[in-house]
Amino acid sequence: MKTTIISTAAVLSLASSGLAQTSEQSEPFQLIIKSADKRIDGKILEACHEGAAIEGLCTVNAEKPTAYNTFQFNTTSGQTISDKNLGPTGLLTFELQADKLNESEPLTFFSDPSTNVALPLFEPTQTGQQVGFDTANCMHVQSSLDDTVNPPTSTKVRGLYRWYVCKTNFEGYVYETLAWVLGNGKPENPSCQKVDVVRQFEKI
Numbered sequence: 001m002k003t004t005i006i007s008t009a010a011v012l013s014l015a016s017s018g019l020a021q022t023s024e025q026s027e028p029f030q031l032i033i034k035s036a037d038k039r040i041d042g043k044i045l046e047a048c049h050e051g052a053a054i055e056g057l058c059t060v061n062a063e064k065p066t067a068y069n070t071f072q073f074n075t076t077s078g079q080t081i082s083d084k085n086l087g088p089t090g091l092l093t094f095e096l097q098a099d100k101l102n103e104s105e106p107l108t109f110f111s112d113p114s115t116n117v118a119l120p121l122f123e124p125t126q127t128g129q130q131v132g133f134d135t136a137n138c139m140h141v142q143s144s145l146d147d148t149v150n151p152p153t154s155t156k157v158r159g160l161y162r163w164y165v166c167k168t169n170f171e172g173y174v175y176e177t178l179a180w181v182l183g184n185g186k187p188e189n190p191s192c193q194k195v196d197v198v199r200q201f202e203k204i
């Protein structure tokens, strides 16, 4: 038991030194929806209010960069890249502009046990969901877990692109938002349409 405690402490101290590593922030970009569904193809994502300092990613018609549709990618320097086509992982960040301060918030995945549709939300926290952008600028999540086999195994790192646009309901806020499906099944929410999320750097 003691060794468990010691190793936990070691992991925590590693984690905090990890946080202290220099974070590199990318140039600002917009996120464009690509979909076979013509109604949403070409729309962009915009941070929309889903609670106090909590924003979802709502679909809106393409428009010029604003504070609400501009995002950045924070990566830690010196990280090991598992697959050069997938690139580094890091946090998708949004700068919430409030009266007295601007807060850089990471994207997190909110999941409710009742559904396999998780909701990407920007929240005031230090820890978010690690994402990546591949050589085609498609946003993805990297994973090496395969639990569809018995016993569950670790595979080569794969890029998962389980993004959908769905009508979602987060604590009464009903919008058409970006969503993520947990596992490799179909979303149980009937409004979901499969999409890709593509990063497009602002042209200055």
Ligand SMILES: *[C@@H]1O[C@H](CO)[C@@H](O)[C@H](O)[C@H]1NC(C)=O
Residues within 6 Å of the ligand: 097, 099, 100, 101, 102
């Ligand atoms: C927040 O950011 C905006 C846009 O960059 C800037 O104009 C404003 O001064 C910032 N506010 C604070 C409190 O730093």
Ligand SMILES: *[C@@H]1O[C@H](CO)[C@@H](O)[C@H](O)[C@H]1NC(C)=O
Residues within 6 Å of the ligand: 023, 024, 025, 074, 091, 093, 104, 105, 106, 126
């Ligand atoms: C992203 O990186 C910038 C620059 O290092 C930092 O100011 C900001 O707090 C970071 N945001 C998050 C959510 O970690």
